[in-house]
Amino acid sequence: MTIQTPVHGLSRQRAPKGRNRIVAVLAFAGVVVSLMHSLVVPLLPRLPEFLTASAADTTWTVTATLLAAAVATPTVGRLGDMYGKRRMLLISMGLLIAGSVVGALSYSLAPLIVGRTLQGLAAGVIPLGISIMRDELPPNKVPGATAAMSASLGVGGALGLPVAALIAQVLDWHTLFWVAAALGTLSFVLVLALVPESPVRSGGRFDFVGALLMSAALVLLLLVVSRGGLWGWYSAVTIGLGAGCLVLWICWIFWELRVGKPLVDLRANSRRQVLLTNVASLIFAFSMLCMSLSLPQILQLPTETGYGLGQSMLVVGLVMAPSGLVMMAVSPLSAWITASAGPKWSLIAGAVLVAGGYSVGLFLMGALWQLVLVSVLVGAGIGLAYGAMPSLIMGAVPPEESASANGLNSLMRSVGTSLSAALAGLVFAQMSMDLNGNPVPSREAFLMMMAVGVAGAVGALGVAAFLPRRKPLRS
Template structure:
């Protein structure tokens, strides 16, 4: 493939000119936010789906579960394919999936096409790790830290901003407009990416590990299906236990295969490097702690005031309370990058974990007024901005440039496993700790406080795990970080 034609004159140091670099970052971050909107897109209509699709509630729940499973399967695969055949190419394929899924769901009036559409939307989940990897290959060294922090935070930004936007659309228009709107945003990203984002020249080549992909997909589907549906099926039911057992067995067989094959889907030896391994473990805890906020705050805001602890707000109002946290995540991206430059990404991750834990502790004490939740969500959002901004730097500092997309995708998968686990754990706690409200059993205030305490504990666990990440050396450019990142940026600037 011929190299992309520069759209602006090179900067004096040989790297991309500042306007072009700014445009690349803006377009990739926009794409990340559009994809992350899929997390909250259907939340406003979930209670109405059985009526809208003329199907039982147990079946319409697959409109959420299918997207989760598809994202888990697609993320590591698109990362590996991006390293092999081109990161921008796979990013465009992912956006095509998003648009196709949105149109399919927008045209649906029954369950099957809705689930097909939601699966296709889930297959677009690799956009964020692919975008981070393109930034590593294309941006000058001085822009890399803040850009990757912003791109990584876009996962939370889209989720925070998507809820009020989706609620506003659902309240004022036909529900199909939710999907037409996502199709339109995806189409805009699909046009902008080829216009302004260059294709990375860094490729790993080789053959795609189809058996490895099949094995990992089977293991993830078994694991996440058991986690997400265990409460409905019963945690001790044969189906749930069988899926957990199958996940363990398939993962063991898959791991043995990946260690023996010449060109594995996931380089387990690289993943076992201390910096990558510990970062991925911390990412599971961070993903868990992040999602606890999304589960608790909207429910507390919407419960009736007569409960004594609910605030009786609408879904739209609850979304608007959460929205500032997304803006805070974006605002903390450059701060996160500055801390990483001065003290290293390990310190940034640890600071972020402490801020998240402090936010949950604050929420346990403050839950009586709407502004309490605005404050708490902003504090937690700031912590998430720090943690999500540090992870790409830690991962990219330990793997070669030719494996960046696969490594970032695997890290994103670890965060997703954390969020899925948080949903299951919180669901069990809130189902067990209830209070009577008329003829209905509602989650009790102590139940919510317990989930918040567990979220704080998960953040503190992430802090403790991050303490074992090896401290990176100071690069030649004077920035704290791995030599791999510094060399990659220097190579980009020399092009």
């Protein structure tokens, strides 16, 4: 069944200049939030020294953000549908600002993890922004605007790496968090001044039991995926958490099917269009991280390995940055394909480009320009695919459920990246070589990751082939 999007009074008739401001402000907020994911990456090698902690413990500064984002994304989306998307967006930006200030004032591991957790709780900004665009913009403007908002996830992550590396090399590391706080404050003020509250509400009571069960299951899942390699995949801790995760998911499914106003409408999300789009999101995120985990290592490994390029973190960021810029640049193309042929074909085009990019990487990864080419091709493909996904999701759910549906779609991306990180850790550990007494990933390990990227893109192409042919976004 195709869902018809109603025209919501005067909000659809807003002046073009006002609409453009809304899109720009929301996209900027998305970029600021996505910056948080790469904020501490340049710091990881030196965090043990800065915080007087072990290297294993300091990785929690990344894991905590991931866990918080996974829990917040579907929950905040549902709260936005019920109580106001702009309101929840402002709360999310407030949490980001608070987390950034806590991080800026931290000199030990525990408060820094608290700050990074608060930053992760802002992850719901992107699905909330997409839903606000659906409510505020004319139907013909929605695909382009949502494509730009969806691409902001990649843009912030890609640009954050070189900027964070530069700041970390030149200034005190606390400056990174003060910059994040300043950007978050600017975004908060812009949203407060220029973004209206959506009149579309679902009402009802919040599903606290469903939220608790889902949050606990997600935490266990991501702990197993992100820490299983460190603990041992066959250790009692890993197996116990995995079993607990499975039990919690089963309990959550039974609860969501029985409760009147569920956190996630499983029946709506089991529709072919929504289900396949979420599966494709997971696969694309899995495939995208193969590049993010492989290329920086190839760039930084010493030249004596025979394949490493011996570059600095700043050069790594500059090589990876074009992929994020390309994601934003292709968002109008994704919108055009969506409007003229349907979002399915934008998704298919993205899968073809990603597969092509990784195929190039199988043969060319011995020079900077070759790795830039790989990252640009993969980035363009991800941009086309991510630009199509909001249209696919919103074309199959009613307006009052769009934030929670987009939140679940964003969650699938988080799960995909976590699974990719776990696989990469296993591949790099099993396929290594000795360098001056230290194990480093072998050339074959990186070729394996490129092959996995190709396989993921082909898998996403197969999923996209089963999506409906019609253009699904109706207004």
